[in-house]
Amino acid sequence: MTNLQTQKPKYTLQDWQRGYESQPNEYDYWIDNIEGEIPKDLNGTFFRNGPGLLDINGQSIAHPFDGDGMVCSISFKNGRAFFRNRFVKTEGYVAEKAAGKILYRGVFGTQRPGGWLANIFDLKSKNIANTGILYWGDKLLALWEGAQPHRLNPQNLETIGIEDLDGILRSGQTFSAHPRIEKGKDGKGDILVNFSVKTGLSSIITIFEFNSQGKLLKRYSHSIPGFAFLHDMVITPNYCIFFQNPVSLNPLPFLLGFKGAGQCLKFLPNKSTQVILIPRDGSKEMKVLPTQPCFVFHHANAWEENGEIYVDSICYESFSQGDLAGDFREVNFDAIPEGQLWRFKINLSENNVEHKLVESRCCEFPTLNPNNVGKANRYLFMGVAEQLSGNAPLQAILKIDWLTGKRQVFSVAPRGFTGEPLFVPFPNGVNEDDGWLLMLMYDAAENRSDVVILDARDLEKEPVARLHLKNHIPYGLHGSFTSHYFGE
Numbered sequence: 306m307t308n309l310q311t312q313k314p315k316y317t318l319q320d321w322q323r324g325y326e327s328q329p330n331e332y333d334y335w336i337d338n339i340e341g342e343i344p345k346d347l348n349g350t351f352f353r354n355g356p357g358l359l360d361i362n363g364q365s366i367a368h369p370f371d372g373d374g375m376v377c378s379i380s381f382k383n384g385r386a387f388f389r390n391r392f393v394k395t396e397g398y399v400a401e402k403a404a405g406k407i408l409y410r411g412v413f414g415t416q417r418p419g420g421w422l423a424n425i426f427d428l429k430s431k432n433i434a435n436t437g438i439l440y441w442g443d444k445l446l447a448l449w450e451g452a453q454p455h456r457l458n459p460q461n462l463e464t465i466g467i468e469d470l471d472g473i474l475r476s477g478q479t480f481s482a483h484p485r486i487e488k489g490k491d492g493k494g495d496i497l498v499n500f501s502v503k504t505g506l507s508s509i510i511t512i513f514e515f516n517s518q519g520k521l522l523k524r525y526s527h528s529i530p531g532f533a534f535l536h537d538m539v540i541t542p543n544y545c546i547f548f549q550n551p552v553s554l555n556p557l558p559f560l561l562g563f564k565g566a567g568q569c570l571k572f573l574p575n576k577s578t579q580v581i582l583i584p585r586d587g588s589k590e591m592k593v594l595p596t597q598p599c600f601v602f603h604h605a606n607a608w609e610e611n612g613e614i615y616v617d618s619i620c621y622e623s624f625s626q627g628d629l630a631g632d633f634r635e636v637n638f639d640a641i642p643e644g645q646l647w648r649f650k651i652n653l654s655e656n657n658v659e660h661k662l663v664e665s666r667c668c669e670f671p672t673l674n675p676n677n678v679g680k681a682n683r684y685l686f687m688g689v690a691e692q693l694s695g696n697a698p699l700q701a702i703l704k705i706d707w708l709t710g711k712r713q714v715f716s717v718a719p720r721g722f723t724g725e726p727l728f729v730p731f732p733n734g735v736n737e738d739d740g741w742l743l744m745l746m747y748d749a750a751e752n753r754s755d756v757v758i759l760d761a762r763d764l765e766k767e768p769v770a771r772l773h774l775k776n777h778i779p780y781g782l783h784g785s786f787t788s789h790y791f792g793e
């Protein structure tokens with residue numbers, strides 16, 4: 306057995322850092338450097354959002370979460386693929402590009418030059434539109450949880466402007482970057498469920514449910530005590546479920562200009578994480594149950610089974626302010642806890658929550674067949690580290706079969722780095738893993754990014770296709786797929 310303590314890193318920090326160089330250019334081209342073959346029946350557009358600029362004219366930003374949103378689209382038709390990337394032309398992006406310097410403070414610590422005097426009482430943060438991307442009701446939306454979405458033209462990715470969803474969002478109202486889509490049942494169309502959080506000494510969660518044309522079906526709000534950092538949510542047929550991380554916000558250093566708001570979060574290891582269950586029928590019977598203190602950005606899935614609710618989530622032992630201090634490129638992975646997959650079992654009649662670790666390997670960005678969102682899933686896919694234990698960059702994709710316990714890995718180590726995989730079902734798929742996994746990866750050996758298409762049934766096979774881009778795309782956040790083709 307390998308001594309994990311002496312295991313050598315599977316990557317170099319230099320390689321990893323290069324994937325965080327800015328990509329200031331915007332491209333449109335047919336991808337012609339391809340290994341393998343693009344499946345003829347893979348038709349539609351893979352959108353992905355993430356920070357495109359990690360510096361403004363050489364002034365480094367403090368954290369990738371503060372980087373201006375850049376959307377990529379990879380459009381597939383008849384075995385060919387067209388690549389396009391565009392910055393979201395937010396007010397902040399346009400102003401900073403014109404000025405050639407940082408003008409705004411970032412939530413995760415980017416400060417205007419000039420020290421705290423230049424930042425004191427400057428509460429205007431920038432809507433950077435960099436986290437999620439959603440095509441819904443004929444609208445393409447770049448999502449950022451701190452403000453309203455930006456609408457883009459899906460055909461050319463040009464920015465149309467701030468979107469209020471036909472008057473549903475008030476000016477400045479937030480709209481999460483983590484919508485969940487419930488697949489239509491009984492001949493009904495799909496339903497989009499998303500949320501908005503207004504936080505302070507207490508917090509208000511508002512849930513929106515839209516039909517497939519983008520028409521609002523339901524809106525309901527609940528108030529919870531305390532500050533709430535809620536990045537993600539999971540749904541079941543009856544509930545929207547949130548984990549309220551045990552953190553407090555001390556806004557003083559932010560108000561005084563020393564730190565970004567995100568750096569003023571303090572993890573409280575002796576306080577429980579609160580599981581918040583909001584019924585989707587609009588009734589007021591919200592339930593809040595305590596569980597193991599942990600920090601969660603992302604949930605994998607939730608489902609109801611025999612009167613109990615299960616939630617699979619990626620949990621961090623803690624979240625320290627130190628995680629957001631200094632230059633993110635110089636991060637010491639060993640000093641920060643890794644994300645691990647936990648399963649929570651919620652019993653609503655006994656009001657208790659049990660939890661267990663179900664995957665200890667460092668992981669993030671879980672995904673599954675979209676037809677199983679809110680229902681029990683047999684298969685889960687996520688980005689994982691190459692090494693089996695400890696914290697490290699994501700360099701592989703793990704498939705878990707919960708039925709057999711079998712694990713499969715597709716790895717691009719030592720010089721490749723992965724991110725979020727996206728599951729696209731085969732047009733006539735029968736089994737839950739009948740589909741492709743799409744992802745963007747960074748190849749440090751070539752200093753470029755690849756679009757990788759994997760056969761989700763067997764990750765140990767060679768990729769179906771590996772599409773070499775002409776350029777690199779910095780590590781990104783979340784993507785989505787639509788069957789509409791938006792290429793050239």
Ligand code: CO
Pocket residue numbers: 482483536537602603782783
């Ligand atoms: Co996220």
